[in-house]
Amino acid sequence: MADAVRTAGGHGYIAGLFADEGSFVAACRAARAAGHTDLQAWTPWPVHGLEEVLGLERSWIGRAVFPAILIGFVLCTGFIYQLTVEDWPVVYGGKPFAAWQLWVVPVLETGLLLGAVVNLLAVFHTCRLVPDPFATLPDPRLSDDRFALALPVGGDAAAVCAWFAAQGAESTLAVDGETALARPRFADLPGQEAPHA
């Protein structure tokens, strides 16, 4: 539920950029220890175990796929039954109308396909993935070799910057909370040079 709380907060964040994974994870652990709950982290690659560090619970997608597969099985069986037995029963090669043994393959394939599609849609939904030609990250290097941890400004930006420097952050960056995940607006934050291209 942490996501919902953060975005609702509404006002700006300060993000600290870290060069290596070790210091970044230590900073996260420190932030959690310091009682921060409204945390936002960017990593260029999936860091193993980061959820526990940040206190996020396991993704719900895992629980969505199996029911989808079962629904797929039921739908396909009903569809084929309706066509071959109810709508137009025709004799093929001496087989009974309801030769369910022969339907196993379409049922299996439809079920698994539905599971895969539901799985993808779940990812698209949770990660807000929409074809956006203008999406950018707070810092272009975040998808390359830099990690970032963002804390809410909470009135005293300088204190937060100092804390980051103590944790070994390379640099700090202002990030707009409301569109934290979208483009930052640099104009209104004091004293920040435009991030390098």
Next chain:
Amino acid sequence: MTTRFWKAPEDLVQAAPADEFRPEVAAAIAELRSAHGIDQPACTGELPVPGDPALLAAVNRRGFLQLTGAAAVFALAACGEKHPDTLVPPAVQVEGMSPGEPLHYASVLRAAGHPVAVAVKTYDGRPIKIEGNPDCPVGRGSADLRTQAALLDLYDPDRLQHGPQQRGADGFAATTWAALDAAVGAALKQGRVGLLTGPVDGPARRRLVDGLVAAAGGRLTHAVFEALPRTAELRARQQAWGDRPAAGRQYRLDRARLLVAFGDLLGGGLAGLGEQVGFGELRRNRGRVVVVEPTLSQLGTCADLRVRCAPDRLEWAAWGVAELVAKALGGGAALPPAIARELDRVRAGDLSAALGLRAVDGRPALEAVAEALVANRRAGHASVVCAGSAWSPAGLHLAVEFLNGALGNLHGPQATAAPAGASAIADGGAADDLLTACKRGEIATLIVAGCNPVHGHPAAAEALAAVKLVVAVADRLDETASLAHWVAPAAHDLESWGDAELRAGVVALQQPCVRPLWDVREVEQSLLAFAAAAGWAGYAQPAAKPPAAPALSVVSRAPLWDAAVAGVRSWRETVRAAWIAQVRPAAQPLADDTTWWSACLARGVVELPAAPAPAAAPTFRGDAARIQPFAASTGYQLVLSASRTLRDGASANNPWLQEVPDPVSKVTWDNYLAISPADAQRELVGEGAVVALEVAGRTIEAPVHVQDGQHPGTLELFLGWGRTRAGAVAALDDGFRIDAFPLFARGAGAIQAAAIKPTGRTYELATTQFHDRLAGRPMPLDDSMAGHELAPKWVAGTDGKPGGRLSLWRTEHAYLGRRWGMAIDLDACTGCNACVVACSAENNIPVVGRDEVRKNRELHWIRIDRYYSSAPGADQAARLDVQVVNQPMLCLHCDNAPCEVVCPANATMHNDQGVSLQIYNRCIGTRYCANNCPYKVRRFNWYEYAKYRAGPVGAGAPLERVARNLVTEGRTTAAAELTHAPLQLMLNPEVTVRSMGVMEKCNFCVQRLRTVRDREHASNRALPDGAITTACAQTCPTRAIVFGDLNDPASAVVRLGEAEGHRAFKALDEELNTRPAVAYLQRRRGGHAHGKETHP
């Protein structure tokens, strides 16, 4: 009402229905329509039907297309687009003819070299199927191969299409009938006249010829020309019994229990439909067949005991048997002394060994044959002894006459070798004398009517050149007609009147089933016209006024020649008069002439009380017979036999006959030189190798077919192929034009010394069966194949209880109404292919051509598999002494059909009457059903075969075929299309014509089964069994194929099953549990069987 002219399409939409008929409205619509490039009449936007809102406001689909002007584009896409065509009603409704209901006419066809009584099925005035006349005692409702194929000759586009021709300086030019008749009439007035015709049988035709001879006052000499002469047979009979026979023999096999043949009775040579039907009866009476022959012939494949003998020693084998039989039977018959002396000279010890015959079960072969004959005679049964072809050596015919006489087959009520009929076949010699007379210049005018001497007779060409005026009455510019000065196009049998004598005492009427397709005239009508023009007495009649609307020819729409208008006696009236004068007194006369005449026309066949066969046994006077001395022959002997499919090549231009596989070698489209496997090994010549054949000083190149069962030292070549002027189809060859007639020399050259030299080239013969051995497959074809227990009890309906068979599915679909099934007796099947052509005619099966047959893509729905088997450990080449089984294979309509389960598009299913249906318009062509069918009976349309109606796909490369395809469609007007491909008229409208990419197979003639359902619906009474049956079962001469309702205990197929259940089996059913609806009855080997056959 102000007149408004429609300029823009939008106005069209608002046109109120009432206004649309005023002339200016129609004109505007026509103008608008042409602007859109749509040539058919305009369509108007009709207000939508009340209460059914059209999706698009007030414009139907056609209106919509018109408005957008996208007609051209949509025409391409919308294959369902309705092709505008017209409904043409008759001017006056013809009594009893409702459109869409087929009518049958009884008639006679002569395509098979002898007359056959047929019932022609016509649909809306077009003959579409030939069926046997059920009332005919000779054919009993069946028809042979060439009679079935005669239908295609009617629609042959290579017939003369544009009326009489006159040979001018540069080839032939069209002329008029009047000019032709005048010229011929003038020539007939003086000088000797020669008339060369085909066999003249039937009261009216004989009366016509006799009348012409009498009217010409001795100046006219008539002779019968036959490509396959019976001179040797007639001369031998004259030597044997002293009397000059008028006609050849016809063998009544149905009265016999044993057939001994020295050669091939069934192939193209001697046999007529009567013999084939008789063979079926012989088999059903458990009769046995013994054949002594040099090559494997069609009768050889059906033989119980087959003895190989060199061609020139056949005659002496016959005399050997005759000697043994005469000794055993005692009585007066004794061998002529000259022959007895010659036999003693040859026979050092055992004559069979001297003649090089293989021993049969340890005993000399000739003893086995003689013993069979004597035992049959002592058991009181009749037998038939016959020579192979009419042109076998005279000595062999003499021996056969002696044997038949000794065994009592020639006299008494049960005579099995009765004379054919009063005037069937004249002596072949008369034709030779007439032609020599022509060559000497004695004949001023020669009329060649209904025969083709130049093709069959070596000396005919120069003879014709020496005659001042040659008139040919022929249906095409064949070899003879192209040398004639005048050509009178002849009508096809289906377009002409006439009559025939099928057998002694059985006469039949021939009536036209369609108005002539082209500007043609009947052969006999031409003769009458010539006689009238020559002013001979009794042939002219007062000329009548031409009618208002003259009759037009069906295809070329040309006005037809009318006898009444031309002042000539009509041939129809002549036939009618002849029958009323000669036949009516003999037959039981009905009330008056017209009633009796229409009754005869309806029935087609009239049986006259036949002259009783001679009661007393004639005495054999063959002593003075001249015998050539027996000489051991060296080198190869060439045997010339009639082609088993084309016979003498009269209908060589018939694609069906060209593509039907030869019953023994399964070769299509080509002539070939058959060679024995032993010789092939020695000469290092493989299948299809091209050899140079030197015979009597001439060299012919021919591809070789290695024929199992052929006696070493023997070569066989076939007559009837290689015709140059038969038409486009006959000319379709890859460079091997092998015409054997020049070697034939009118029968004198039937057996000649020959030599072969391999040329190193090869030529792939188009065969339909590539493997001849059963290779151990579990198919118990004959009762000698031990180790395969037969289906326990074969009776309809109880062939497998659900518990009886291992099956994943417990459901049994019950057939509550009818359940169609078939039984095929392998004992009676001679492999004659009549069923193959009948099926192609009934179901619009196109011809595919030599290339496609080579690629194993022929489209026949029924094929006849011929399996060889030889005794284990037979002599060195296991392929010399083979036993054969002919197995017709068609869709077996399995209950657990492997093809229906795998079809993804619902294109094939099983209906409630047990028929496995194939729905052509639903098939998308994945071809999985053909892979899954273990019997491989499904056929696929690889190309748009149906479009090549004008002829086979032939050798054209793919692109060239597309070009020819477009050219055919390039012709816009229907008439032009018909002249190029009149074969469209022959299509059976009750069967869908399949397009490219669609699978097809036998569906038990479901259109006929549907007629059963319709008739029963109408009459509310069950149709009798066999009233309607499949095309193959109907035409099978030997009744090997029996079709019927398995749920009806009284049906023939069920009764046959109960009677012959002990030898019934279902193909591959034990192994694959397909439960076919077609059962086979094993071949009976009659004690001469051998054990499990060897692997290939």
Next chain:
Amino acid sequence: MSAPREPELTARQITDDLTAPIFRLPSLQWVGGFLTAAGLAGLFGLAILAYCVEGYGIFGVDNTVNWGNDIGSYVFWIGIAVAGTLVSSVLLLFRQRWRTGVNRATEAMTVFAINIAGIYPLIHTGRPWVDYWLLPLPNDLSLWEQFKSPIVWDVFAITGYATTSVLFFYLGLIPDFAAVRDRCPDNRFGRLQRLLYSALSLGWKGTASDWRHYERAYTQFAWVATPLVVGMHSTIATLLAVSLVPGWHASVFPPYFVSGAIFGGLAMAMLLLIPLRSAFSLERYITIDHLDRLAKIMLTVGMIVLYVYVTEFFTAWYSESAAEQGQYWYRLTGEHKAFFWTMILCNVVSIQLLWFRSLRRNLGVLLLVAFMVNAGMWLERYNIVVLSLERDHLPSKWTAYAFTGWDYIILSGSFGLFFTQFLLFCRVAPVVSIAEIKATLLRRGRHGADQEASHG
């Protein structure tokens, strides 16, 4: 141990190496390869057009051997599609970290092979313009397809598997497109690339919660894809196994086809990886160890395929059925025995080289074995489909099948189509998945315990 290591691997170095081909002008070999492949793909289209106009008769099939080149190549391409899913999902489930080097390339191979395999059922029919009858679409004939038919099963299997593998492939690509998006140079062409890649990456941000969902979904895909691929290729096997043709209807077919597919697929993967790593100098990411491990799997699966060959012959001998024995006797000694023995040489003899570690790590040997196994697997499908049909139950209709010119054209066309797609892929997307390779290579230094010893 492997060769001495180049300078220390950093994340930036990895991103540079992997995104280099995208921002560089294509090399000469690439352009040459692409043009030939595109030409062959054009021939593929030409062959389809030719047979739609003229008729299916232009190919070599006839009334006995109704399938030949078309279904043989179809099963061959489907077989190649199976290996990709194996590498990406099965190895993921087995926690084989080393898969990250090769999984992107093999998944790409899967997607491109399934595209071709998806086309074949539509172009082997006699009337391709009514192929839509194979799909369960409502129509006014109220007629549907026939669910008892293995071909309909195949339609379901291929559509299901194609969709799943494309989605799985695309899900893997999203983070990498984001990485490429942020590396686009600031020139005119770069800005265009930037638009394209950020649209392709669906605005991926890479926040921790995103990664958590992403990882979970990725693993779920593996769980769904594994049964799907085994089920799919068993369905392709039932296409032959359900029939009555001797040589087809054997219950060993489903496992036989799945192991054969993995075997053939890995061979094709090798054929792609070895030239790929040298062309784009990715030796550090697709190391010899990767190839060594792939070779080991190939050897194992190859031995399973050898086992199945033996069982096939044993069952035929043991079954006392004339049709079966005749069929397999024909494969050994018939007129087309050359096909069978070449297949044995390629599939059984060649992989014995892989027992030896030194040979397994020798690129030349790997290429040779991979090529032979690929050819062997096409021949194996050809043998099963064609030789079985040539010697069916009734001897009267035995024939000899032969390729026509168009057969050669459509076969080479299918390979052209495959390599066109693959070469385009190499230019558009990173050939190794950047995110996962970093997660694997740069794990050192933090949780010492799970230092990937094998990856060193």
Next chain:
Amino acid sequence: MINPLHLLRRFWFVPALLVAAGVAGALWFVNAFHDRGYAPVQPIAYSHKQHAGDLRIDCQYCHFSAATGKHAGVPPMSVCLGCHNHVGGDKPEVQKLLAIAEKGSYEANGVTYAGGVVHWQRVHRLPDHVYFSHQWHVQGGVACQTCHGPVEEMTTLRQYATLNMGWCLECHRRSNYVGGPGLVAGEPATFTTGTADNHATIARQERDPVVTFLRQGQPATAAGVAAAAPRQLDRLRAFIAEKGLKDLPQWRAADLPETHKAFYGESRLMNAQTQCSTCHQ
């Protein structure tokens, strides 16, 4: 640059509209290829409204082979001239008819049609692979209007129904059940087309366990069957189970008329097996 997300939020109805139009277009396309409403201009503007509607001439006076044959047939000239030699000589269209009969040929759109008959433009045309017979439909009591629409109100004859396969099946399924509307004693209980036929129907009745059970001696009337429904249904199930009748004809309850719904509730009891060979040969 405009962010497509914002565009999407404000103008979301544009894609929605596009999708809706696509679906509607597809549905139209699927049902577009039919020829309902096809009404070609005929050489002579014959009006069915005038003859069949106002003068109330029976259809089979002109189309006389409808009841006895496959084709209904277009009236020969003799039928038209039978009246028009005496009646309606003043009308222009009738004069056109008489001219054709007299001159023997006529000109239309640049094509001369000979034979002295009117070459009517065909309106209803089924594809070549469909084999439709008027006989069984006319004798089966199907009115001409069912398929040809209100002909008596049509000035220009137009095609009323789509005549495609789904449309035909709609009727064949409904009419394909045991104990049809007019279930009268002695008459065949099954009014089925496609599956059974008169003779076979009667033979089938003897073997058909359901019907044998139904009859049990007393005539099977619609009312009787409906009345006995509740009690007999259980006995029928017992009868089927006891006899182990696995493959009963697969009936389809949806086709049942009201009187029988009560009785044949069991969906597996209705026989809707329409064979392909009914229309395709």
